Amino acid sequence: xxxxxxxxxxxxxxxxxxxxxxxxxxxxxxxxxxxxxxxxxxxxxxxxxxxxxxxxxxxxxxxxxxxxxxxxxxxxxxxxxxxxxxxxxxxxxxxxxxxxxxxxxxxxxxxxxxxxxxxxxxxxxxxxxxxxxxxxxxxxxxxxxxxxxxxxxxxxxxxxxxxxxxxxxxxxxxxxxxxxxxxxxxxxxxxxxxxxxxxxxxxxxxxxxxxxxxxxxxxxxxxxxxxxxxxxxxxxxxxxxxxxxxxxxxxxxxxxxxxxxxxxxxxxxxxxxxxxxxxxxxxxxxxxxxxxxxxxxxxxxxxxxxxxxxxxxxxxxxxxxxxxxxxxxxxxxxxxxxxxxxxxxxxxxxxxxxxxxxxxxxxxxxxxxxxxxxxxxxxxxxxxxxxxxxxxxxxxxxxxxxxxxxxxxxxxxxxxxxxxxxxxxxxxxxxxxxxxxxxxxxxxxxxxxxxxxxxxxxxxxxxxxxxxxxxxxxxxxxxxxxxxxxxxxxxxxxxxxxxxxxxxxxxxxxxxxxxxxxxxxxxxxxxxxxxxxxxxxxxxxxxxxxxxxxxxxxxxxxxxxxxxxxxxxxxxxxxxxxxxxxxxxxxxxxxxxxxxxxxxxxxxxxxxxxxxxxxxxxxxxxxxxxxxxxxxxxxxxxxxxxxxxxxxxxxxxxxxxxxxxxxxxxxxxxxxxx
Amino acid sequence: xxxxxxxxxxxxxxxxxxxxxxxxxxxxxxxxxxxxxxxxxxxxxxxxxxxxxxxxxxxxxxxxxxxxxxxxxxxxxxxxxxxxxxxxxxxxxxxxxxxxxxxxxxxxxxxxxxxxxxxxxxxxxxxxxxxxxxxxxxxxxxxxxxxxxxxxxxxxxxxxxxxxxxxxxxxxxxxxxxxxxxxxxxxxxxxxxxxxxxxxxxxxxxxxxxxxxxxxxxxxxxxxxxxxxxxxxxxxxxxxxxxxxxxxxxxxxxxxxxxxxxxxxxxxxxxxxxxxxxxxxxxxxxxxxxxxxxxxxxxxxxxxxxxxxxxxxxx
Numbered sequence: 001x002x003x004x005x006x007x008x009x010x011x012x013x014x015x016x017x018x019x020x021x022x023x024x025x026x027x028x029x030x031x032x033x034x035x036x037x038x039x040x041x042x043x044x045x046x047x048x049x050x051x052x053x054x055x056x057x058x059x060x061x062x063x064x065x066x067x068x069x070x071x072x073x074x075x076x077x078x079x080x081x082x083x084x085x086x087x088x089x090x091x092x093x094x095x096x097x098x099x100x101x102x103x104x105x106x107x108x109x110x111x112x113x114x115x116x117x118x119x120x121x122x123x124x125x126x127x128x129x130x131x132x133x134x135x136x137x138x139x140x141x142x143x144x145x146x147x148x149x150x151x152x153x154x155x156x157x158x159x160x161x162x163x164x165x166x167x168x169x170x171x172x173x174x175x176x177x178x179x180x181x182x183x184x185x186x187x188x189x190x191x192x193x194x195x196x197x198x199x200x201x202x203x204x205x206x207x208x209x210x211x212x213x214x215x216x217x218x219x220x221x222x223x224x225x226x227x228x229x230x231x232x233x234x235x236x237x238x239x240x241x242x243x244x245x246x247x248x249x250x251x252x253x254x255x256x257x258x259x260x261x262x263x264x265x266x267x268x269x270x271x272x273x274x275x276x277x278x279x280x281x282x283x284x285x286x287x288x289x290x291x292x293x294x295x296x297x298x299x300x301x302x303x304x305x306x307x308x309x310x311x312x313x314x315x316x317x318x319x320x321x322x323x324x325x326x327x328x329x330x331x332x333x334x335x336x337x338x339x340x341x342x343x344x345x346x347x348x349x350x351x352x353x354x355x356x357x358x359x360x361x362x363x364x365x366x367x368x369x370x371x372x373x374x375x376x377x378x379x380x381x382x383x384x385x386x387x388x389x390x391x392x393x394x395x396x397x398x399x400x401x402x403x404x405x406x407x408x409x410x411x412x413x414x415x416x417x418x419x420x421x422x423x424x425x426x427x428x429x430x431x432x433x434x435x436x437x438x439x440x441x442x443x444x445x446x447x448x449x450x451x452x453x454x455x456x457x458x459x460x461x462x463x464x465x466x467x468x469x470x471x472x473x474x475x476x477x478x479x480x481x482x483x484x485x486x487x488x489x490x491x492x493x494x495x496x497x498x499x500x501x502x503x504x505x506x507x508x509x510x511x512x513x514x515x516x517x518x519x520x521x522x523x524x525x526x527x528x529x530x531x532x533x534x535x536x537x538x539x540x541x542x543x544x545x546x547x548x549x550x551x552x553x554x555x556x557x558x559x560x561x562x563x564x565x566x567x568x569x570x571x572x573x574x575x576x577x578x579x580x581x582x583x584x585x586x587x588x589x590x591x592x593x594x595x596x597x598x599x600x601x602x603x604x605x606x607x608x609x610x611x612x613x614x615x616x617x618x619x620x621x622x623x624x625x626x627x628x629x630x631x632x633x634x635x636x637x638x639x640x641x642x643x644x645x646x647x648x649x650x651x652x653x654x655x656x657x658x659x660x661x662x663x664x665x666x667x668x669x670x671x672x673x674x
Numbered sequence: 675x676x677x678x679x680x681x682x683x684x685x686x687x688x689x690x691x692x693x694x695x696x697x698x699x700x701x702x703x704x705x706x707x708x709x710x711x712x713x714x715x716x717x718x719x720x721x722x723x724x725x726x727x728x729x730x731x732x733x734x735x736x737x738x739x740x741x742x743x744x745x746x747x748x749x750x751x752x753x754x755x756x757x758x759x760x761x762x763x764x765x766x767x768x769x770x771x772x773x774x775x776x777x778x779x780x781x782x783x784x785x786x787x788x789x790x791x792x793x794x795x796x797x798x799x800x801x802x803x804x805x806x807x808x809x810x811x812x813x814x815x816x817x818x819x820x821x822x823x824x825x826x827x828x829x830x831x832x833x834x835x836x837x838x839x840x841x842x843x844x845x846x847x848x849x850x851x852x853x854x855x856x857x858x859x860x861x862x863x864x865x866x867x868x869x870x871x872x873x874x875x876x877x878x879x880x881x882x883x884x885x886x887x888x889x890x891x892x893x894x895x896x897x898x899x900x901x902x903x904x905x906x907x908x909x910x911x912x913x914x915x916x917x918x919x920x921x922x923x924x925x926x927x928x929x930x931x932x933x934x935x936x937x938x939x940x941x942x943x944x945x946x947x948x949x950x951x952x953x954x955x956x957x958x959x960x961x962x963x964x965x966x967x968x969x970x971x972x973x974x975x976x977x978x979x980x981x982x983x984x985x986x987x988x989x
Contacts, residue, residue, distance in 0.1 A: 112707050112839070116714050119737060123718040126729035135729055142736050150837045153786050155803050160785075164837045168747065172739035179735035186723045317726040525728040557742060564746045568753065581808050601758075601776070 014158035016053045018151045019114060020046050022144040023098060026118040029125050029137070030091050035082050038073070038092060042099045049102045060103050070100050091124055111152050118145045130318070132520040133513075143169040178556035184546035185529045203285075204252040205243050205426055205449060210405040211383055216444040217493060221289060222518050223431065223440040224277040230440060231274060231291065233430050233488050235327055237450065237461065238289040238442065240427035242306045244335050248342030249391045251409055251424045254335075259302040263295060271328045279320045279522060286310045288321060289427050292461065293331055296324035305333035306459075320526055330458030338421025338454055345417065346393035353417035363420040367453045367462050370411055374464055379407075382471035401471050407464040408449040421454035425461075433488040437515035440488070579644060580632045587625055587651045591615070604629055621654045701844045702749070708840040711741065744838035751836050752843045754780040755787070755805075759830070759849040760812055764976065764983075766944075767858040768819040773851040775830050776812045779805040786836040791815050792829055792846065799833070820855055822940065822983045827851040856979040859948045860941035923968055924950055926978075927960040940982050947982070951975040961985060 024046070031039060052058045061069070073096045077083040082092045094117065101114040122138050122145075147165030154161055221238070225231075243251035266273070274291060288301055288309035297303040298321035301311050309323065356369045378400060385395075385402040392410040395402050408424045415422035429448035431440040452459040493510065494503045529546075536548060588598045588607075596611045608626030612619040628647045715734060722730035760774025775789055783806055790799035800813045815830060832845040891900055891911035901912045926946045933939040943959070950957040951970060958968040959978045966978055 112710065116710055119711075119714055119733075120717070123721060123730055123733045126733055127721050127725045127727050130727065130729035135732055138729070138733060139736055142733065142740070146740055146838065149839060153836050153839050155786075164747075164785075168740050168743045168837060169736070172736065172743040175742060176732075176735040176739035179739055180728075180732055183731060183735065185726075185731075187726075316724075317728075527728055528726075560742065561746065564743075564750075568750045581806060585808070 012155070013050075013053045014161065015111070015148070015151045016049055017158060018144070018148040018161060019111065020050060020102075022118050022141065022148040023114065025137075025141040025144050026121040027095055027098070029129075029134070030095060030121070033082070033088075034092055034095060035077070035080055038077070038082075038096065041073075042095070045099055045102050063104075066100065066103050069103070070096065073100075088124065088128060091121070094121060094124070112149075115145050115149050115152075118148075130521065130525045131517050133517075135520075139169075175556065175560045178560075179553065181527070181532070181535070182549045182553040182556060184549045185527070185532065187529070203241070204250050205241075205405060205409070205424060206250050210426070210447050210449055211403060213444045213447040214383055214403070218444050219281065219441055219514070220283070220428065220444050220446075221278050221280045221431075221442045222521075223442065224438075225274065225440075226277055227275050230433065230438075230488075231327060235291065236430045236440075236488075237292050237448075237463075238428040238431075238446075239292045239294070239308065239425055240287045240289045241425070242304075242308050242452070243424040243426065244337035245340060246342055246409070246413065248344060248413075251412075254337050258305045258333075260305065263297065263303065266295060266326055266329070267332075268326070268329060271326050273324055273326050275322060275324050277320070277322050279318050279518075279526070280315070281318055282315050284314055286312070286314050288319070288323070290323040291325040291327065293325060293329045294323055295326045295329070298323050305331075306335065307331040307333075318521060318525065320522065330460065331452070332458040335421065335423060335454070335459075338423060339416050339419070341413075341416055346397075348397050349393055349414060349417055352396065353414050353419075356414065357418040357420075361419075363453060363455050364460075366418050366420050367415065367422075367460075370414060371462060371464055374407065374411075375467060379468055380471035381465065381468045385471075404465040405449045407468070408451050411462070411464040412451045415451075415453060423452050423459075425450055425452055430488060434511050434514050434518070436511050437518055439515075439518060441514055580629070580647065583644075583647055583651055584629050587654065590651075590654060591622075604633070618654060621650065624650045625654065701842075702745075703842045703844070705835060705839055705842055707838075708741075711737075711840065741838065741840055745841045747837050748834065748841045748843045750782075751785055751834055752787075752832065752845055754782070755784055755832060755845065756780060757789070757830055757832055757845065757847040757849075759847060759851055762851050762853045764854040764856060764979070765819070766856045767822045767941075770819055771817040771825065771827070771853050771855070773815040773817065773827055773830065774812055775815060775847075776810055777802060777805060777832070778810040779807055782807050785834070787832055787834050789813055789815065789830060789832050791817060791827055792831045793827060794818065822855045822857040822937070824984060825853045825855050854980050854983050856983045857937065857940040857944040859945035860938065861945050922953075923956045923958075925958050925960060925968075926950065928962055929960070936985075940985055944979060944982050947975060947978045 027034075027042065034042075049058075060066075074083070074093055077092050077096070083090065098114060098117040098121065101110055101117070104110050119142070122141050126134065126138055143166055146168055147161050150165045150168070151158065151161035154164070241253055244254045245252045273295065276291060278289070280288065288298065288311065290309055293307040294303060294309055295307075297309055301309050301321065303309060352373075356373065357366050360366060380401045381403060382401045383403050385399055385406070392406075392413045395406045396410050396414070405426075412422040412424050426447070426449045428442045428446040429450075431442040431446055433439075434441055448465075450461060450463040450465070453462050454460075494506045498506060532549060536552065584604075591611055592598070594615060596614045598607045602610075604626055608622055612622045612626075615622065625647065628643060628650050632643045632647060715737060718730055718734050718737075721727065722734060756778040758776040758778065760776050762771070762773060765771060773791070777784075777787065777789065783804065784802070785804055787802040787805065788799035789802070791797050794817050797815070797817060800815060802811060802813065805811060815827075817827065828848075828850050830847045830849075830851075832847075833842055835842050901909075904912050926943055928939070928943070931939060931942060933942065947957065947959065951972075951974075954970065956968045956970045957974075957978075959966040959981060961981060964981060966974075966981060969977075
């Protein structure tokens with residue numbers, strides 16, 4: 001055992017403390033993806049290092065043992081499914097590597113590597129997230145890392161490192177702003193390094209997908225209506241994917257959706273056209289959302305004949321687009337799959353279809369009957385209805401409880417069996433109005449699925465989930481929203497422990513945060529080369545492109561350098577000057593007036609001796625001052641406890657205006673004391 | 675950090691060589707840490723481009739601006755520091771040379787300075803953790819021993835990587851330290867008075883004689899002659915002086931011995947000078963082309979030893 005440990009040089013408590021602060025700050029945002037045992041290990045490791053540093057004796061395992069430990073952690077992570085390929089999936093490993101540096105903080109290089117790994121973790125965090133709070137937190141973390149780096153090169157206590165590090169960060173902020181604004185935004189597509197976007201809709205729908213999304217209240221889109229009024233709640237169906245193909249359990253997008261060559265002419269120009277400015281979080285999928293139905297697609301986006309919007313590649317960052325929809329317009333595409341049926345069908349479904357179409361062929365009547373059937377047969381809404389392996393039939397005839405995806409898929413299936421073309425549409429419904437910024441925030445728990453039924457004039461929307469009562473004990477978001485008088489009001493998302501009087505302000509503050517975040521994301525995080533062009537003179541930008549930006553960037557750095565040099569050359573403020581030196585300088589001035597001038601290279605001891613000889617009347621006081629000064633300057637610190645006061649008194653004892661003596665030549669008085 | 679203006683006949687005051695601006699920025703060199711940081715930043719840039727993440731550009735901007743500020747602060751930390759060469763003391767060949775450097779802070783705080791001699795490979799730097807404004811301190815660079823003669827050090831280097839360790843800023847003095855390096859004292863050859871028992875260098879065994887008295891320590895003098903017991907009692911650094919009784923006169927003559935190797939010959943003469951001085955005799959030195967009359971005392975010994983140190987054999 002003793003051979004597997006070696007004694008390591010302590011790094012100093014203050015240094016390790018600052019490094020731990022930086023490491024903790026860099027690690028905290030990833031806490032939710034770290035397994036609990038790893039978190040516990042990190043806490044133990046950090047505490048151990050701090051305690052041993054405090055005691056001044058650090059015993060660390062030898063290199064092979066350290067490597068073995070890291071290997072074991074990596075294997076454990078792999079075995080517990082906490083490790084994957086790609087940047088974010090490998091983060092737990094980066095974190096363990098970083099903290100394992102605590103076991104081998106020996107040389108200067110180890111400390112540096114730990115700091116660089118912290119920088120790296122901050123960057124990984126911001127690859128995915130860019131909310132204002134995250135960015136501010138990241139900047140604070142960068143500050144902590146800077147302080148840790150400063151402390152490494154300084155043996156002068158924690159306070160000095162903190163001041164220097166924060167000064168570097170704060171003084172750098174103007175330049176940072178300039179670099180951020182001016183740095184050319186390159187547009188290169190590397191192979192995907194595996195960013196971790198929250199998964200949205202895939203090209204298919206099984207009811208579980210919606211349930212999973214409905215558990216998250218993270219924002220998915222932010223919508224502004226530049227032309228003014230927000231549509232009413234029952235118009236807010238954000239259409240995303242159209243699913244036409246089913247095998248009974250899963251509904252999928254028909255391959256090769258045909259697209260319009262150019263935007264279609266409106267069939268009903270009198271209907272209201274509405275422009276939506278949307279910023280959409282990345283979801284690992286190619287579909288964009290718009291109110292039904294989209295008419296003018298955004299740039300680089302295709303408008304399908306079924307009025308869906310899709311891009312060639314899934315956006316990797318927040319995508320801002322502007323889309324025009326015409327409210328009330330119908331998609332009129334001919335969907336060949338509108339009547340496609342799964343190969344196996346429960347006979348009860350067929351008999352239900354017979355019941356719906358009894359005595360009529362009109363699709364509208366059949367669809368209305370279906371909607372009424374759900375309400376009449378005691379169906380309830382529940383986000384956790386349990387598994388339904390048998391698909392639609394089990395839902396329709398056994399469970400009779402479920403959420404939108406169950407209703408939509410079952411409804412479309414029965415209609416198809418009844419001979420009415422029907423399909424499933426997924427997207428979002430409604431949203432939360434932000435009263436501060438007058439925009440609509442759509443969250444993942446607004447995810448919704450509904451149906452479209454083909455009449456002679458086009459596809460009509462039918463939402464079988466509407467009007468279904470919540471199951472007992474359910475607090476499904478959709479139910480919660482539907483209960484209030486204003487369906488677009490912010491849902492109460494306050495934690496359960498919060499007292500009632502605080503809930504109102506809490507919601508209000510959240511609205512403000514969401515508003516500031518919206519401004520931050522659209523103006524600051526939304527900066528791209530087009531915006532840079534607008535800011536820095538379109539003409540020059542178009543002509544010189546990024547070279548203009550690089551020129552401005554160099555200019556900004558030059559300005560900072562010149563300003564700094566100018567600031568440094570100014571006379572320094574007297575604040576912060578050593579009080580002992582200041583007192584002694586006063587005292588030297590007094591003696592200089594009496595004709596005894598201290599030579600620049602003359603030590604205090606020699607000066608005292610010389611002055612005492614030159615001014616015999618004051619010799620006692622001069623010796624007292626000299627002795628005190630020497631103690632304060634060169635003595636042990638404990639000797640200087642009240643030394644400053646004593647020095648001040650001793651200097652006061654020397655008269656301000658000493659009788660002038662004839663100047664004494666330095667050389668004549670020079671001699672060894674003693 | 676004992677400061678003294680006392681003129682010592684044996685010392686060489688190099689302040690005469692000092693230039694008005696004793697220290698100038700000579701070089702700025704990025705450290706390895708800067709290279710590693712640049713690599714990390716490059717990686718972040720690749721990520722920012724790939725994910726089109728403005729937040730990652732923000733990290734890039736903040737870190738690189740912090741780095742730029744640290745470069746400026748590194749420059750500011752050393753700008754205006756003055757290095758002033760101090761005195762030197764003669765040593766015997768093989769003994770370490772000590773070069774005093776006075777560091778004046780000037781108008782602001784100085785942090786984490788290191789002073790070393792760039793001419794000497796692998797010389798350890800002397801660190802100064804903090805120097806308050808208008809303060810100064812004197813440090814000693816200890817250089818490996820050299821051969822006899824006049825030895826010089828023409829550069830001392832002040833460097834610091836404060837605050838972030840990304841840029842090493844270096845100042846160098848343009849002044850010169852000069853030492854007289856005596857030959858290493860050596861026993862042997864013809865002892866002028868025949869008592870060869872105490873031929874070895876007084877410096878080595880000087881504390882075997884009678885205690886003669888104390889004199890104040892001058893930086894650069896051999897540490898082993900410091901009266902450490904007195905230091906432990908809280909007294910200043912004092913040097914022990916020893917002497918042996920006797921007033922005999924003697925001549926130390928080049929022609930007393932026939933030694934083929936000039937250096938060994940000089941060493942032997944040197945040993946005799948030291949022994950004679952320690953025994954308190956009056957002695958003179960005869961070298962080819964130079965004669966030093968009888969005398970004794972520290973100054974006289976220096977004159978003799980310097981003559982040996984600078985002796986050049988005529989072909």
